[in-house]
Amino acid sequence: MEHILRPIYQERASQPETLGVILINKREGAENMTDTFDSVLLIIVKDSDTPIYSKHYMYGDAKMVMHILTEERLRKWIFIGSNKRLVDWLFHGKIMFDRNEFLFKLRSELQEFPFVGRKLKTGIQFAKLIRRYQEGKELFEDGHYLDAYNHVVASLHHLGRLSIIDSGHYPEVTVWAQVKRNDPAIYKLYEELIMSNESLEKRLELLFLAGEFLINSRTTDGAQHILETMLAQPYWTIQELHDHPELSYYSVDLEVFVEYLIEKELVQVEPVVAKNEAIFHRNYYVDRQLIESEYGL
Structure with missing residues (x-):
């Protein structure tokens, strides 16, 4: 199949914005x-007006797909974990073109799993865990057991x-095979x-009891990650938190x-008088002394 796709990826490789090309069979x-x-055919580009562009091909009975992905979208998917196949493709695909060793360095980065990236990925997964767990518990208390079950399964994932992540690896598609090895x-x-x-x-009921402790x-x-990020300035509005480049990954x-x-007293609320003096804005801050003692900063 490689020889069939060669003219397609060679054309893309000749373009200056192309960083790398990977073939996955x-x-x-x-x-x-x-x-x-x-x-x-996964093609990574430095920048594009279209963050994701896909095209389908066929050759006889074979069918092929080309995905062109910006570096920004690639890294977002890696951090958020919203495209589980991507890590497998990056690790196991065949590198067909690699400008300035971009893909080689990316693979090394994924294997080494840098501490900063690990903290961000941990924060994102923990935030998702909190939401699904809380929603599941609320449904359980209202007697909606099947809906609660769906949320609990998601929170366990x-x-x-x-x-x-804590073991220093990236979650792959076969998450539970990894969990069985790392955390029985x-x-x-x-x-x-x-x-x-x-x-x-x-x-x-039993899982909610155990889940409370694990969380x-x-x-x-x-x-x-979020607490260290919030140390960068004294107070934050919720919009400023949403607009922060890394905290934006937490999304909804x-x-x-x-x-x-x-609730856990790790973030504090500072009321600020609004135009209507009966209403207050909520600003958020962290106690630097508390955080520095907690994390040894």
Whole structure:
């Protein structure tokens, strides 16, 4: 298939904004890794008006797809973990073109998993965990057990990803195979939720009890990135937090996360008088002394 696609990727490689080209061929037993295509051509560009551009090809019975992705979108997906196949493609795909060793350095970066990136990824997954756990618990208390179950399974996935990140690896598509190796206790909790003979209500009740402890025990690590970021200025409005380049990765989970940290007394609220003196704006800040003692900064 490589020779069929060569004219396509060579044309792209000749363009100055192209940083790298990776070819991923379908593997037996793992057809979904390439979205059922026989080959995926992943092209990373420095910048583009269209962050994601895709094109489909066919050659006889074979079908192929080309994805052109900006570096910014690539790194966003890596941090957020919203495209699980991407890490597999970057690690296992064949490098066809690599300008100034961009892909070689990226692979090394992924393998070394730099501490700053790990803190951000941990924060994002922890924020997602908080939202799904809280929504699941609320549904459980209202007696909506099946809906609660869906949220709890999702929260366990985030918890599993956190354990993988904590071990210094990137979560891949087969998350639970990684969790089983790295954190058998969380894997056991997942097994009990989906395979136990207990009633659904009982299974959820037990998981919420265990989940409370697991979340509390991970709060320090999960909150480190956002708290250290907030030390950069004395006070923040919620919009300033949303607009921060790294905190924007938290997306819709940011406000729930901030409220959770207020509840845990890690983030403080500063009322500021609005135009109507009966109403106050809420500004947010962290106690530098508390954070520095907590994280040894």
